[in-house]
Amino acid sequence: MSGPTSPGNPAARSPFGGFAEIGGLLGFLAIVVMVFALSNSRFLSGPTFASIAFQLPELGLLTLAMLIPIISGGFNLAITFTANISALTLAWTMQAYGGVDAGTGAYVLGVVAALGVGAFIGWVMGVAIAYTGAHPILVSLSMMIFLRGLGEFMTRGGDVSGFPPFVSFIGHGTLGGIPMPLWILGVCVLLWHVLLTRTRLGFNVYMIGSNIEATRYSGIDTRRTLTLVYTLSGLMCGIAGVVMLSRFNSVRVGHGEAYLLITVLACFLGRVDPFGGFGRVLPVLVALVILQVMASGLNLLGANQHLATAMWGVFLILVMVIRWGLARYLPKRR
């Protein structure tokens, strides 16, 4: 608790919420970094950025998994447990091929199986949502409960570990000075960005998010699109699961559970419309960085981890209030 600085306050003075564009978010990121740098001389150092670079990807990949369903006007509450089950698939595949002695072939097979399982879980949810018209929150909540129960039953609530040493390279190694998890996140961010801005699928996701019936009347196969949305979300969960396994060198069902709501908040902080139809990948990425910088900064200041989480909540409420204020008191265009 050193220093009088509250991480929420700078937002009140920044013009951040008023600009739909990424500029406001970047400006705010700069302010957050500056505040922490001024309150602790050790903040602007290699280790801080390394810790951010290693921690960001888990949350980032899960956020990407949440992003597309939200833009489509839905939700995926099963992301963390889908990631767990995918990771379990990888873990069991490696164990079946000798555990600590498993080769890279087994690893690759396991990764493919993990991504397949993640995509399959998403596909099941997508079909249920698209064809029965059930609410995405209910469908994904049911799936989340099912996966948690299934996973805890199969692992007896314990950890699964004992992997070959090279697995930790994915979680802790660097390539060209950049942490492996960050490489993976970077590739996924790029893929998602292209998917949403340049493909027919992405285009239709936005349209469905704004008005699914009008989109269907325009000749779009909305069921197929929704099914794909959740399949891709599940696939991204699979990737997150693989990264998480490598970071912790073990799998436990329930790991990362706390990330679920943070991913939703990161989306909204990145100006994704909670009602669907609008939102972009890059602002969400910047929002994630802001949250992670705050967490690391508070950690460095010696703040309790739970207090840091509480600060996120305060900060996000402040952001909502500021955006409301700016929308109300700044003259509207058009």
Add this chain to the structure above:
Amino acid sequence: MTDIDPQSAALRPQSTDAAAPLLIQLEGISKVFGGVKALQDVRFDIAPGEVLCLAGENGCGKSTLIKIISGVYQPEAGGTMLFDGKPMDKLTPGLARSLGIQVIWQDLALFPEMSVAENIAFEQNLGARPRLVDYGRIRQIAGRMLDRLGVAIDLEKPVRELSIAQRQMVAICRALVADARLVFMDEPTASLSKGETDALLVIVRRLASEGIAVVFVSHRLAEVLDVCSRVTVLRDGRYVGTYPTKGMTQTRLTELMTGRNFDQSVRAADRSAAPAVLSVEGLGREGDYAEIDLVVRRGEVVGLTGRLGAGRTELALSLFGMTRPDRGTIRLGGEVTDFRSNRDAIRAGIAYVSEDRLSLGLVQPQSIADNIALPVLGKLVDALGLLSKRRKAALVDDWIRQLAVKIGAPEHAVSTLSGGNQQRIVLAKWLATEPKVLILDSPTVGVDVGARAGIFEIVHRLAEAGMAILLISDEIPEVYYNSDRILHMRDGRIIADYVPGRDDIDAIEEAVHA
């Protein structure tokens, strides 16, 4: 179309008899929103017990004027507002209500899950002490109001189970409970059948006889002609004039509202020699329509009319592949079709402009450009299979130019456009699919009179280029002046056909709506 000066028109603006005491009198009222003049030097007056029509196109300032009179907006300084001869400034919604000014907006603003009685007498309970709901009293008040109007509606029924006409009665009763002296009714006849409209007019006359002033906001003159004594016309936020309804015609009113003349002439031609594009034989679908035979030829506009619920839209949805008929065949260019979804229909060359532009025709929050691109994304991909911004922009620019759509920028949300321009965007998006058959379902709903002519100019141009067009509408003049033939549908069957020019428009109106 030529511009006309309303002042020189045969009908001169007329004010009420100076001796009659006016209920409300406004002069020099202006309102500016962010630099845009929504109202400019507008005057308005009405006497107790008078029924007046307030007319004008969408966006002419009608709603702004009503909101000023009901205290929602404050007018700019400089105007005067007299109520009962006394000036009223700093009017608030609460103050307006206490003066007896009531507005019944088109959506009626009822509580669908609450009962008729609760909806009517709901306000009686506000501010009551003790803060308890006295259901006996609510029922008693509501019952008295319905009796006063001479209508019978079950007091316990939830409002969502009522017809639109009945809901309107509930909204009127709610206004009466609040001791209304001036009632604004926003497009009250828009969703009523002719019988229901007549019943409403009886009620309005009864209110007038009790000394309540009623303002009808409408642009369908025929319906308000009998009941209104005068019509006040606004255009582009300016006061055009107030005219007696006696001697007024729809054509004249349209001219006053738009400032332009429209020639209406029959354009029907015999096109039986042209090849059939769409032909339907013995088409039927349980509960929707039956034994439908129809042919639309190349370059032909076929009107399909009939009252709401006659099965017009249901038939159109089957032609568009949204629903599957139980029996019969649909041929397109001679080939039998079997549409599994509207995607098949679109691929085969059928386009459907929905009657519900707001929720089915366009994705309102999204951009103009994206709405046009939506049905033709497949054409906009580059060599890598990715959407090409350049191709999209070229397509969008091309259609916006061809259809002369007035837009700010293609990135703006479609919802920012007027009804007429939105409908042009709907046409653009469907024309981009290069259809052979264009089904227009009530294409001018919510489109201003002035913009309607523009829509039909496009339709005629398309027909001349060889498109087969099925025009669905319950407005007889619309099908009469824009079709080559007219089919009349009732209870799911086609019961008659007419030819504009050969058959008289009034006779068709009578056959369809009486």
